[in-house]
Amino acid sequence: MNLHFIAIGGSAMHNLALALHHKGYKVTGSDDAIFEPSKSKLEKEGLLPAETGWFPEKISNELDAIILGMHAKSYNPELLKATELGIKIYSYPEFLFEQSKNKTRVVIGGSHGKTTITSMILHVLHYNGKEIDFMVGAQLEGFTNMVHLTEENDFILLEGDEYLSSPIDRRPKFHLYKPNIALLSGVAWDHINVFPTYENYVEQFEIFVDSIVSGGILVYNEEDPELVRIAENTTNQIRKHGYKTPEYSIEDGITVLNTAEGDLPIELFGAHNLNNLAGAKWICQHMGVDEDDFYEAISTFKGASKRLEKILDANNTLVFKDFAHSPSKVTATTTAVKDQYPDKKLVACLELHTYSSLTPEFLKQYKSSLNSADEAIVFFSPEALQIKKLPPITEAQIFEAFGNTDLNVFTNSEDFKLHLKNMDYANKVLLLMSSGNYGGLDFNEIKNWIS
Template sequence: MRVHFIAIGGAAMHNLAIALHKNGCDVTGSDDVLFEPSVSRLASYGILPAENGWYPEKITADLDAIILGMHARIDNPELLKAQELGIKVYSYPEYVYEQSKNKLRVVIGGSHGKTTITSMILHVLRAAGKDFDYLVGAQLEGFDTMVKLTKEAPVMVIEGDEYLASPIDRRPKFHLYNANIGVISGIAWDHINVFPTFKSYIDQFKIFIETILPGGSLIYSKTDAVLEEVVASNASNVQKEPYALPEYIIENGVTTILSDGKRYTLQIFGEHNLLNMQAARLVCEQLGITNADFYQFITSFKGAARRLELVGKNDTATIFKDFAHSPSKLQATIHAVKAQFPDRKLIACIELHTFSSLNKDFLAEYSGTMDEAEEAIVFIDKKTFEQKKMEPYPAKVVKAAFAKNNLTFFNDPQLLSEQLESTKLNNSSLLMMSSGNFGGINLSELKNKIL
């Protein structure tokens, strides 16, 4: 098979390219801009494009398939050439489905927790010695790539993003997988640039349930009122399995699960993660793993990258980083840290970085989300507005939206860095949340200065 990737540098795209290369495919690709870690990872497999840019001469009639990334535009010269030649153009979720349609497919959807639930399932399946393929949205400890596709594995576990599949396929990715087992962790409005109303966003999850194959199952959080209503109104021929929090205790900042008279001490924490764990448990149960084995295997799970990831700690202070950016994720992550360390001061810093989070009309969704933090900081790199061609707004707009009187706002990474470096972290937790990189602030260096 000869496969060419247009916009090969994306997280899922470059991992899929590596997976196909490892399977013996002849893989090529192009992109106008490439960043780490995709540059190093593609180079290590010998499939890094020699030069950045689009080269229609790479598109020849002997290609078996084109895989088109969301980063490309509809007038991309390589895409136009492929269409002219009549070469089959796939989005990556469409291609993943084609390669896994003879497998049992588990698809994890929801506005939050998708990566963690998927990661937990993969961790337990591997510990149980199961053979499986997967697609996950973060690099996991012990897994070489974020995508694995083989002919032999009977099961594929897929993180099902609700964002659009490609520039020429405007369907949400998770609509394309046709799950046998579907998961929805919760519904909280996101991607406002694509789904301008909450109703239009909710509708995507209703459609996802309809894509689950007849006789399949839907695993969903019954703690989410919006999701409960969606499931209750659905008449699909699927088994519906709700989940809620397990029995647990917190002692000295450590969470322990209580099940069937046994105790299972976890390396993760937070109610949102315990809910994620219950979703993963029900999936694994359907894949033949007992609850006792699941809880035993999950005790060694350390979390997915940038999901409440420990940056550093000492006897009286802890620093975490997290991918949280949407209002629901922000509130859940703050609550998790405060509940785990209730006697410590919580300093929470969020970078607004995505199109939705920066949208002035969406900002009000953040009202009250940082209330549990004793000290709240919001950062928007002024360069982000320029890069996204959005009109900047002053600090008073942000403060009014978050509705927190003592909130501090920064738009200069240097000033933010100086503020953080002057922070006294005695008996405190520092929580740094972003899908970006805080304007280039090195959290490891910051840790060394303030711990």
Template sequence: MKTHFIAIGGSAMHNLAIALKDKGYQVTGSDDTIFEPSKSRLEKKGILPQEMGWFPEKITSDIDAIILGMHAHQDNPELARAKELGLKIYSYPEFLYEQSKNKTRVVIAGSHGKTTITSMILHVLNFHQKEVDFMVGAQLEGFDCMVKLTEDNDFMVLEGDEYLSSPIDLRSKFLLYQPNIALMSGIAWDHINVFKTFDDYIDQFRKFVASITPGGVLVYNEEDAEVVKVVEAAENYFRKIPYKTPEYEISNGKVYLKTEMGDVPLSVFGAHNLLNMEGARHICRQLGIMDEDFYEAIMSFKGASKRLEKVEREDQGTLYKDFAHAPSKVKAAVKAFCEQFKKEKKYGFLELHTYSSLNPAFLEQYDHAMDGLDEAIVFYSEDALKIKRMDPISPELIKEKFKNEGLRVLTNAEELHAYWETLDKKNGVFLMMSSGNFGGLDLTK
């Protein structure tokens, strides 16, 4: 099969391209810019575009599938040529469905926790050498590529994202998968640049539940009121399996899960991670993994990339980084950090980096998000606001919306770096929350 990727360099797109290359497909692609690690990984597989840009002449009538990434625009010249030739154009999720429509599809959805839950499931399956196809959004220890596609495997585990599918397909990605088994971890308003009201956002999850195949299974977080409302209002037929935070204790800095089989020591911490783990356990049950085998495997799970991930520092200081940027994720990460490090001085840094997080109308969602920290710092770049063509935001507004008078607000990278240098990294513990890079701050030094 001959495939061509328009915007091959994306984190999801390049993994799919590699998976198809490994499957034996003929793969080509284009992009106007490709960053690491995508660049090196594509180059290693021999599918890195020779030059950056869009080249309509690459689009020929013998191509079986065009796969269109979100990075491309509606007026992309390669897309225009593909339409002109009448080629089959797929969004990323649409193509994944085509690859898995004869398999049992397991889709993990939710505003928060979906990457971690999917990662936990794959870790357990990998530990017990149970082969499945999969797609997950974070790099995992023991996995070379974050997409796997085969002809033989019976199951496919998919991280289900509610964001848009492609520039010409404005459906939420997870609406294209039609799950046989699904999980919903939580609902908290996100992507406000696309979903202008909370109800519009919730509606995507209503549609997701409605897309579960007849007689399927939904594992859902019964502690999330919005999730419960969506599940109770569903009119289609599926089996409902609720889950909640399991019992646990922290002893000498170590988290122990309380189970019928005794205390299970874990390598991760935080009530939200224990909740995620419980959801993963119920999904693994559906895949034939008994609880005893689940606990045996989950003890060695160290977390998904950038999800309360410990950073090895040259000075041996204690620092964790987390992808948290949405309010619900920040609150969960801060709560977990404060619970884990009760006696130490706790520093929390949050970079407001996304369109949503920099939108004054959305900032109210961050109320009390940094409470419990001894030192709370919010950083955003005034230059970034100009580049994104967004209105200026004052530090006073940030403090007001976070409802935190002691909050330190920094608005340029030089100011942040200067403050960082004043801190004794061995005297305290540090939580760094961002989907960016804090203006190039090196967290290892």
């Protein structure tokens, strides 16, 4: 096939472009901005556009299809030209479904934990020599490209995002995969710019469960009351398996999982990650990995990139960065780090960066989310509010929303950086939670301040 990617530089889009190139397809693309690591990876394979921008002249009837990224606009000139010529246009998830129609589709969904669970499953299968196709949303140790597509593999493992499919397809991505086996990790209201009410957001998960093929399997977190309700109320003819957090202990800063074969030290920590592990175990068993082989493999899993990633452990000080930004993730991550290192002072920093987190009404969802920290810091950029066309937020609103008047609130990146630089790091854990970078914070600089 001859394919053209509109917005090829996206984290998901460039990985799909590379996977299809490796499969033997002819791939071209355009974008108005391409950053690392996408830029280097595309350049290495000869797929980097010669110049940035949109070029309608690239679109001709020689193309078999267009793959449209979410970053593009509905009035994109290349998209308009493709529409005019009648060329088939796919969203990212639509094309993944086309590539997997004859495979057993395993889809991991949920408001939180889906990247970690998908990465766990992929790690276990890779450890046990089981070859599958996959799409994962984060970089994983031992893998170059996070999308892999073949003709011969029987299974495909897909991370099921509930965000929109494309600028012209407003359906959530995970509605398009039609799983044979599905997992849901939990429901916590997110993406309020798209799903303005909690009820509307929950409905997307109900639709997802109904999209599982008849006779398929739903694995769900039975500690989430909303998921229990959804699982019990569906009329879809599927098998259902609930899972819950397994028993574990913490010994000298090491998490030990209690299994039928004895105690198992693991690299992961936090109740939310142990809950994720339980779900991953169910899926791996449905994919042909027995319990003993799962435990042996999972003991070597260090985590997905940016998910409670340890970036420093020196001089009695630890530094973690985490992609956590939604209220439920922030609460779980902060609590997990404090539980793991109870004898150290925890400094938890949260950047309010997403549309939802910067919306005054949604801010209330963060109440008590940083209470496990010994020192809590909230950073947000007034410029980000302006870009997203949202009303200003005051410090008083932050204090009220988090239910904590002892918060340190920063709105200037240099002031925030100076605060971290001058901090006494003796016997502390610094936790940096954001889907951004605090206005340009270089994480390597932090290492220099401490070591």
